Amino acid sequence: MRPSRRAVITTATAAAVSATSTASTASAAQRRGHVRTGFERLAHDGYALLDGQKAGIVTNPTGITRDARHIVDVMHADDRVELTAVFGPEHGFRGTAQAGGSEGRYDDPATGLPVYDTYLKSGRPLADVFTASGVDTVVFDIQDVGARFYTYIWTLYDCMEAARIAGKRFVVLDRPNPVTGRAALGPVLHREFATFVGRQPIAQAHGMTVAELARLFNGEFLTDPVPLRTVTMSGWRRSEFYDASGLPWVPPSPNMPTPETALVYSGTCLFEGTNLSEGRGTTRPFELLGAEGVDRRWAAAANELALPGVRFREAYFAPTFSKFQGKTIGGVQVHVHDRAAFDPVRTGIALLVTAKQVWSGFAWRPDNWIDKLTGSARVRTMIDAGAGTEEVVAGWQEDLAAFRRTRRAYLLYR
Numbered sequence: 001m002r003p004s005r006r007a008v009i010t011t012a013t014a015a016a017v018s019a020t021s022t023a024s025t026a027s028a029a030q031r032r033g034h035v036r037t038g039f040e041r042l043a044h045d046g047y048a049l050l051d052g053q054k055a056g057i058v059t060n061p062t063g064i065t066r067d068a069r070h071i072v073d074v075m076h077a078d079d080r081v082e083l084t085a086v087f088g089p090e091h092g093f094r095g096t097a098q099a100g101g102s103e104g105r106y107d108d109p110a111t112g113l114p115v116y117d118t119y120l121k122s123g124r125p126l127a128d129v130f131t132a133s134g135v136d137t138v139v140f141d142i143q144d145v146g147a148r149f150y151t152y153i154w155t156l157y158d159c160m161e162a163a164r165i166a167g168k169r170f171v172v173l174d175r176p177n178p179v180t181g182r183a184a185l186g187p188v189l190h191r192e193f194a195t196f197v198g199r200q201p202i203a204q205a206h207g208m209t210v211a212e213l214a215r216l217f218n219g220e221f222l223t224d225p226v227p228l229r230t231v232t233m234s235g236w237r238r239s240e241f242y243d244a245s246g247l248p249w250v251p252p253s254p255n256m257p258t259p260e261t262a263l264v265y266s267g268t269c270l271f272e273g274t275n276l277s278e279g280r281g282t283t284r285p286f287e288l289l290g291a292e293g294v295d296r297r298w299a300a301a302a303n304e305l306a307l308p309g310v311r312f313r314e315a316y317f318a319p320t321f322s323k324f325q326g327k328t329i330g331g332v333q334v335h336v337h338d339r340a341a342f343d344p345v346r347t348g349i350a351l352l353v354t355a356k357q358v359w360s361g362f363a364w365r366p367d368n369w370i371d372k373l374t375g376s377a378r379v380r381t382m383i384d385a386g387a388g389t390e391e392v393v394a395g396w397q398e399d400l401a402a403f404r405r406t407r408r409a410y411l412l413y414r
Contacts, residue, residue: 035176035235035236035244035245036235037173038173038174038230038231038233043074043075046080047075047080049171050139050171053082053136053137053169054082054085055139056085056139057072057075057139057141058087058088058118058142058155059087059093060088060252061093062252063141064250066246066248072086072093076111084135085113085134085135086113086114086115086116087116087130088102088115088116089118089119089152089155090102090151093108102117102119116133118155118158118159119155121162122158126159127165127166128166136168136169137168137170138163139170139172140171141172142175142252143250144178145178145252146178146266147262148202148204148205148206148266148375149198149372152252153206153210153213156172156213156217157199157217160214160226160228161222161223164226168226168227169227170214170229171229172210172228174209174230176233176240177208178249178259179242179263179344180207180240181207181413184202184205184400184404184407185343185346186203186204186205186400187375187376187379187399187400188202188399188400189201190375193372193375193377197372201375203400203403203404203407204345204374205345206407207407208411209412211412212410213410214228215228215410216407216410219409220406232413236413237414241339255286256285257285260287263339263342263344264287264336264344264347265344266344267347268286268287268334268347270348270370270373270374271351272369273369273373274370275365277323278323279317280323281320281321281322281325282320284333288315288332288333289332289351289355290324290330291324291359293330293359293361294331294355294361297359298331299312299314299332301354301357302332305350305354307343307346307347307350308341309340309341310337310342312351313332313333314332315333332351345393349379349383352383353392368380378395
């Protein structure tokens with residue numbers, strides 16, 4: 001990673017608790033549930049950042065207020081802001097499409113606003129969409145889950161690039177990283193493996209918010225920067241998980257039902273690159289993994305590794321769609337018991353290694369999709385050569401250290 005070009009620079013309940021501990025506990029209680037999102041701060045300020053601008057917003061069902069109203073409905077009803085268009089990503093603005101789908105171009109029945117489809121558009125074609133919409137400023141507000149291959153951050157990247165081409169301002173309204181922003185983890189993408197599940201060289205678990213990512217994209221990856229403004233949150237700390245925010249959780253996509261799903265996703269999504277089920281079609285996607293012929297030996301092998309913060313249970317399930325639809329298959333359920341110690345990427349690698357060891361039917365997807373997910377051929381080839389978990393993890397540490405250094409200049413929160 002080259003150096004940055006434009007880096008901007010419960011209240012205590014026991015009488016025996018010490019005064020220091022009591023103060024710390026009270027402080028935590030005051031913080032809990034008091035995160036204000038970027039949208040809340042924008043609205044509280046009377047939308048001053050959008051004054052005199054025709055605004056269009058890139059959003060989906062996660063763009064809500066803390067009382068669960070959609071921000072498009074709120075903005076449309078507010079005379080202080082001129083919202084003239086909505087741009088829908090994968091799954092659509094109102095969330096009616098499954099993975100790999102979108103809603104197309106239509107007029108929103110609730111507001112009458114034109115909704116434009118951004119899915120799988122980038123560069124000049126997407127810039128033409130922004131131009132045709134007539135907006136002056138493109139606003140982005142979508143809940144991310146913290147993984148490089150979750151496509152909304154690349155929708156952000158593509159929209160920033162297209163806004164630059166079209167001569168539009170760009171505003172990012174921030175939301176929490178649900179799995180904290182403590183650290184970046186996992187392999188860094190190699191550019192020759194770039195796809196919509198990874199446009200640029202960032203870590204598999206990036207440990208950033210969308211506003212921080214926007215700053216990184218603008219400073220490191222765009223050919224020329226877009227006129228960018230970010231509206232930060234108040235009350236969010238990098239060490240906090242989503243349940244500390246007090247904000248309602250809306251599934252950002254159909255197979256991301258809970259923050260607990262997001263916690264494991266950056267590791268277990270790697271099973272999309274194999275012939276095993278990653279739990280789609282169950283009530284616990286990415287927590288349940290398995291295939292026909294897998295038995296209790298997999299959970300036993302994974303538990304023998306004594307990975308921090310996680311245990312594995314022998315599990316049997318029948319997906320209602322996707323791989324092994326309607327068939328009862330065997331595998332594991334991932335149980336995180338200490339989320340602060342849990343490393344999702346290391347865990348994902350360990351599960352790949354042990355699955356290959358105990359199940360003779362293990363295979364990668366024929367298109368080597370695993371390479372797109374991990375960002376290079378290294379993980380696949382090392383596992384095929386018999387490497388263990390620690391050896392595979394050691395293989396990306398140099399790239400990861402370089403990304404962490406670059407990332408540091410763009411962080412907005414402590």
